[in-house]
Amino acid sequence: MSARPILLQILLQQRQWHRYGIFHAAYDDAARKIGRDLIGTAPSRAQLHRWTSGELKRLPYTDHCRVLEHMFPGWTADQLFGPCPDDVLSGCPSRTAPGGDLADVVAVFPTRADFTSTMPPHALFDAAKDVRAAGLSLNLICQQYPDQRLHRLVENGAELRCLFLDPDGDAIQAREREEGYTDHHLVMLTKLNIEVLSRVRDRLPDDAKDRLSLAVYDETIRFGIVLIDGETCVAQPYLPQARGVDSPTFVLRRCPESPGLYSTFERIYTELWDRSRPV
Structure with a gap:
């Protein structure tokens, strides 16, 4: 396991999605926007732990990667499962979506x-x-x-x-x-x-x-x-x-x-x- 946390773990914490139930809901919401056949395909609690602990030897299935990239615009699956950059680790991501800095914005929802x-x-x-x-x-x-x-x-x-x-x-x-x-x-x-x-x-x-x-x-x-x-x-x-x-x-x-x-x-x-x- 790498001494430096992976990017996915830190982004989940920043968005307060690190609890499994909240993550599961966010995952299904992103999956619904890609294709209804992906709803219900979220990883198990144990799988999510492996994802965020840096224990994976290779990327998850393609559909999982597609949903994660939709959840975290601007980051590729390779980046999400790689070491967290210093600027994100400090709590000040310089790049959270295509086009660069979003001035503190970490999540946007269409309705309350x-x-x-x-x-x-x-x-x-x-x-x-x-x-x-x-x-x-x-x-x-x-x-x-x-x-x-x-x-x-x-x-x-x-x-x-x-x-x-x-x-x-x-x-x-x-x-x-x-x-x-x-x-x-x-x-x-x-x-x-x-x-x-x-x-x-x-x-x-x-x-x-x-x-x-x-x-x-x-x-x-x-x-x-x-x-x-x-x-x-x-x-x-x-x-x-x-x-x-x-x-x-x-x-x-x-x-x-x-x-x-x-x-x-x-x-x-x-x-x-x-x-x-x-x-």
Whole structure:
């Protein structure tokens, strides 16, 4: 086994696909886009371990290589099973797709549903120590991550700061009109989610309550932003005339050695938080 990890292992870790269940879902998603006959052909857990440990003497079957090259655009199978380059090993890949640098972007999903099926909330948050989120209703945290896990996360020392679009403001009503809602769906959902986190906060020990902060803002919504441990950013634009669930999702990984998009979205979050009203 080589002392230097292979590229595939590091790319899986960077995209948070190293857990077998998440990898399997990402593999099937890529296979579906190549040919439906490839769905269900993912390697076993033991095979994946051999792939990522550098134990292979030759490349996997051609179909496996095709799917992997689709999962990691810009890298050939030979490169994926070869030693990891220094720039990728440092967490700052200089080449993640044809054409070169993608400014921190490590994954792109056409819809939020595609994103959560590949990177479920528990994979993002279970080991997090600092989570900052801004958006509309923050369903990723409030509806897709169980209350018990949220409580345990904060009780164990994590800090969670959540910024909602003000359910009593003008901006959320404008967004409802844009999405075609006439029953105040977004207003009611946002109020419900704020109540969910408020109840979680109320049940926390006194010395942990300050680690769960809630606030609202009343400005035109452009992005949903989740920042995790100062390293990972999930950015989801709000498109005209489209529900949030139908919008694309970008996953960014901060690269301290070079400028990128992480710092841009972090600045957006910070400015919104500074103008917000506590709940």
